[in-house]
Amino acid sequence: MSEVQPETDARGIAEEARARVRFEEEVLxxxxxxYRVARRxxxxxxxxxxxxxxxxxxxxxxxxxxxxxxxxxxxxFRILTNLNIDxxxxxxxxxxxxxxxxxxxxxxxxxxxxxxxxxxARVVERLSQDEIVQALAEVPHDFRDVIVLVDIGDFTYxxxxxxxxxxxxxxxxxxxxxxxxxxxxxxEATVGDSG
Amino acid sequence: MVYMGSDPxxxxxxxxxxxxxxxxxxxxxxxxxAHLDExxxxxxxxxxxxxxxxxxxxxxxxxxxxxxxxKLAALRTPL
Numbered sequence: 001m002s003e004v005q006p007e008t009d010a011r012g013i014a015e016e017a018r019a020r021v022r023f024e025e026e027v028l029x030x031x032x033x034x035y036r037v038a039r040r041x042x043x044x045x046x047x048x049x050x051x052x053x054x055x056x057x058x059x060x061x062x063x064x065x066x067x068x069x070x071x072x073x074x075x076x077f078r079i080l081t082n083l084n085i086d087x088x089x090x091x092x093x094x095x096x097x098x099x100x101x102x103x104x105x106x107x108x109x110x111x112x113x114x115x116x117x118x119x120x121a122r123v124v125e126r127l128s129q130d131e132i133v134q135a136l137a138e139v140p141h142d143f144r145d146v147i148v149l150v151d152i153g154d155f156t157y158x159x160x161x162x163x164x165x166x167x168x169x170x171x172x173x174x175x176x177x178x179x180x181x182x183x184x185x186x187x188e189a190t191v192g193d194s195g
Numbered sequence: 196m197v198y199m200g201s202d203p204x205x206x207x208x209x210x211x212x213x214x215x216x217x218x219x220x221x222x223x224x225x226x227x228x229a230h231l232d233e234x235x236x237x238x239x240x241x242x243x244x245x246x247x248x249x250x251x252x253x254x255x256x257x258x259x260x261x262x263x264x265x266k267l268a269a270l271r272t273p274l
Contacts, residue, residue, distance in 0.1 A: 028268060035257075036257065052259075053267065104208050108239070129254040132255060136255055182251070183247075
């Protein structure tokens, strides 16, 4: 028995090493997606790069806490969003200063009123890339996190709820409200406040 | 069954996001689609929203710098 033990141990160690390599490879394959989401959770490219590196350092360190066969993307993005909160990047606006959102037709109505009737694709093209990036950055964190996970990260509501540790109903209400706030910000950036 | 009520365009506006997120029930879809078939005002705004979502996504997606990918690979456990 005692002669078999070292061999079993060696096999166990080798298996664990293989599992770890596989895990690290799978996690690295997700890095483009992680960066895209991280980039819009924080303000600058440097912050995004730091956040992604911290996420990977922690993921590699805590790989044993991942249960094989479960949702690796959600597991990894949960580390990302938790680190983002821990790093104090969430200067929450008080409710009083959160922009009031309008209805869902608001942006189209404003653009149409401003520039006459055109086809829908043309109307959209009047928004510049910088204006869109800036408008998204203006959306308060709680709302923006959900928009970024669902609309950029392609997560389901269920996954977003798991990642952010909030009920799915909250994901839906933040998403809907956040998109309305985004449209209001876009309207202000594009046609001004008074139009 | 969902009824559009006295202001069908307002109801249709409320259904815009769940419609595009495919969150509506079959009944709700049927009602929204029936309204969209006959209402150019709402149809334009639905098309705009669809295009806007694609456009926003393209605008805000920034690709990862290649150096960062190398830095991440370097964080792996040494064999």
